Amino acid sequence: MPILEFTPSMLLAILSEMGLLVLAGIILLVDAIGRQGSRRNLGWLTASGLAAILIAMFIWGKPEASEGLVLGGMLRHDWPAFTFKILLLFAAAVTALLSTGMKPFGDRGEFFALLVVTVMGMNLMVSAADLIMLYLAIETTSIPLYVLAGFLKGDDKSTESGLKYFLFGAIASAVMLYGFSLIYGFSGETNLYALAAGVQAQQLSPWLMGGMALLVIVGFGFKISAAPFHFWAPDVYEGAPTPITAYISTASKAAGFAVLVRVMLAVFPAIQAYWAAILTAMAVVTMTLGNLLALAQKNIKRLLAYSSIAHAGYILIGVVAVNPPPLGTASMLLYLIAYVVTNLAAFAVVVLFARSTGSDEIEDYAGLSRRSPGLALSLLVALLSLAGMPPFAGFIAKVYIFAAAVQSGLIWLAFVGVINAIIGLYYYLTILKVVYLYRSDDEDRRIAIPGAHAVALVGCIAAVLIIGIISGPWLDWTLQAVSSWF
Amino acid sequence: MIPLSWYLIVAAAMFCIGIYGVLARKNAVGILMGIELMLAAVILNLVAFWRYLTPARISGQAFAVIVFAVAASEAAVGLALIISIYRRRSTVVADEIDILKW
Numbered sequence: 001m002p003i004l005e006f007t008p009s010m011l012l013a014i015l016s017e018m019g020l021l022v023l024a025g026i027i028l029l030v031d032a033i034g035r036q037g038s039r040r041n042l043g044w045l046t047a048s049g050l051a052a053i054l055i056a057m058f059i060w061g062k063p064e065a066s067e068g069l070v071l072g073g074m075l076r077h078d079w080p081a082f083t084f085k086i087l088l089l090f091a092a093a094v095t096a097l098l099s100t101g102m103k104p105f106g107d108r109g110e111f112f113a114l115l116v117v118t119v120m121g122m123n124l125m126v127s128a129a130d131l132i133m134l135y136l137a138i139e140t141t142s143i144p145l146y147v148l149a150g151f152l153k154g155d156d157k158s159t160e161s162g163l164k165y166f167l168f169g170a171i172a173s174a175v176m177l178y179g180f181s182l183i184y185g186f187s188g189e190t191n192l193y194a195l196a197a198g199v200q201a202q203q204l205s206p207w208l209m210g211g212m213a214l215l216v217i218v219g220f221g222f223k224i225s226a227a228p229f230h231f232w233a234p235d236v237y238e239g240a241p242t243p244i245t246a247y248i249s250t251a252s253k254a255a256g257f258a259v260l261v262r263v264m265l266a267v268f269p270a271i272q273a274y275w276a277a278i279l280t281a282m283a284v285v286t287m288t289l290g291n292l293l294a295l296a297q298k299n300i301k302r303l304l305a306y307s308s309i310a311h312a313g314y315i316l317i318g319v320v321a322v323n324p325p326p327l328g329t330a331s332m333l334l335y336l337i338a339y340v341v342t343n344l345a346a347f348a349v350v351v352l353f354a355r356s357t358g359s360d361e362i363e364d365y366a367g368l369s370r371r372s373p374g375l376a377l378s379l380l381v382a383l384l385s386l387a388g389m390p391p392f393a394g395f396i397a398k399v400y401i402f403a404a405a406v407q408s409g410l411i412w413l414a415f416v417g418v419i420n421a422i423i424g425l426y427y428y429l430t431i432l433k434v435v436y437l438y439r440s441d442d443e444d445r446r447i448a449i450p451g452a453h454a455v456a457l458v459g460c461i462a463a464v465l466i467i468g469i470i471s472g473p474w475l476d477w478t479l480q481a482v483s484s485w486f
Numbered sequence: 487m488i489p490l491s492w493y494l495i496v497a498a499a500m501f502c503i504g505i506y507g508v509l510a511r512k513n514a515v516g517i518l519m520g521i522e523l524m525l526a527a528v529i530l531n532l533v534a535f536w537r538y539l540t541p542a543r544i545s546g547q548a549f550a551v552i553v554f555a556v557a558a559s560e561a562a563v564g565l566a567l568i569i570s571i572y573r574r575r576s577t578v579v580a581d582e583i584d585i586l587k588w
Contacts, residue, residue: 132549139556143563150567159571160583166564167517167580171508174524177553178501181528185494185535190545235586 013077019053031109043100050093079481081127091251100452122255161239168232176219223256237305246347287313331400338393345460346382367440393467493534501527
């Protein structure tokens with residue numbers, strides 16, 4: 001079987017994973033032998049290591065003409081996987097910078113090592129082409145994330161969020177795994193691309209296929225926090241350390257979407273109408289529920305949690321609008337890129353604000369425009385981009401995702417999306433109203449912005465503006481990238 | 487020889503008992519036990535499918551082995567999280583762990 005051939009060039013397909021493993025080792029080593037002072041720079045070390053891996057990926061890790069299954073069919077080295085890996089490495093680097101110097105986890109080696117391990121898991125997730133590899137990658141991502149969410153052992157909210165994340169995550173992954181076992185059983189294969197043929201040959205009833213798809217969607221729906229599997233998100237987002245919240249809401253969600261699209265397109269092409277219908281219903285409910293519940297929030301982390309649920313709904317529109325390819329999936333990928341940089345920018349502001357004031361309540365943001373004009377402006381850019389205002393990244397992303405819906409004949413779905421975007425605009429503007437118009441007593445107290453956080457914030461804001469203003473090359477990239485999914 | 491479907495029915499029953507345990511139990515450790523039962527059902531499924539359908543190929547067996555390795559690490563992390571919350575609140579009952587709610 002050609003699938004089992006091994007050539008050393010295949011190792012380039014796991015370049016980032018190897019680099020991340022080495023990086024995790026270096027972090028633990030520095031943590032063990034370094035002096036107290038050097039531990040404070042672990043965040044910088046992690047971020048620069050991730051940046052180095054990112055650059056190495058661009059130089060050596062690009063999938064060339066040899067695009068296809070590698071390493072015994074466990075992974076697929078292709079453009080979507082490459083694009084997602086770049087995105088995930090970027091998100092992790094920003095998270096590491098945001099964690100630098102934060103009390104009490106910013107100088108803990110195991111915190112950064114676990115972070116790097118989750119990036120490795122996600123990198124494997126987005127390129128996994130085998131049920132076994134996929135399950136292992138999902139768990140390599142999830143299990144350290146449970147620990148990271150509950151990392152603050154002395155904090156009631158954090159421990160609670162860790163436990164809730166664990167319980168919901170373990171249940172969802174067990175249901176998903178049951179689906180995997182049935183898929184394996186009815187096709188006799190574990191490779192995603194081989195088992196599609198096996199399933200086809202068996203002439204299975206669409207009901208059985210639909211049931212398996214449903215079980216699998218439960219697991220992925222949890223990862224992307226789509227309704228009705230979103231209950232964990234607000235609690236976990238509020239309780240987890242804020243940089244980890246940023247990370248879960250961006251990287252984890254992006255990886256979940258990558259897996260969802262790959263599995264649905266590779267394994268269930270025969271029942272596309274069925275799973276598209278399920279995902280359409282989920283998209284509508286997710287958008288509407290997320291936006292309506294966000295209206296009532298007083299805590300900014302909870303508000304961003306519901307907003308991120310709503311965004312999962314918008315992104316699902318891109319998945320549903322898969323026909324005709326490739327605009328639907330390309331717009332999904334573009335939306336994820338825009339959403340990741342924007343949401344990281346928003347959370348960077350939340351991290352900085354909480355670092356100085358110790359508060360996540362929206363009412364405490366009063367007078368922020370006078371306390372720190374730069375921070376307030378960054379929040380303005382991030383929230384308007386999340387709301388989908390031009391000239392920011394979120395606008396471009398929404399335009400293409402609604403265009404994809406219209407192109408595939410789902411005009412009503414685009415309509416629901418637009419109405420939801422308007423509801424979203426309302427609560428984003430409510431925050432900005434507090435920031436810009438309300439006065440507070442401690443307006444003369446500045447908000448300190450350490451170097452690492454400034455780098456992360458400026459990087460994200462610059463990305464939001466660049467993607468928003470020069471959208472052409474990004475769309476071309478995503479259109480080309482997703483073509484190898486089909 | 488016992489037909490394959492018997493194994494699948496037992497596995498499905500175990501999975502349902504696990505789901506029931508997860509939904510009905512209030513104790514976090516009880517919920518964890520339900521999850522483990524669900525994973526055991528999956529392993530039974532995998533091994534039965536492997537033995538009856540593709541005994542010549544290793545993938546089903548490898549899948550089963552990986553599932554219980556992961557299940558073990560998941561249980562370890564889960565119990566650690568339960569202990570850390572018990573130290574703060576002196577309870578592991580899910581209904582009483584409710585600071586976070588809207």
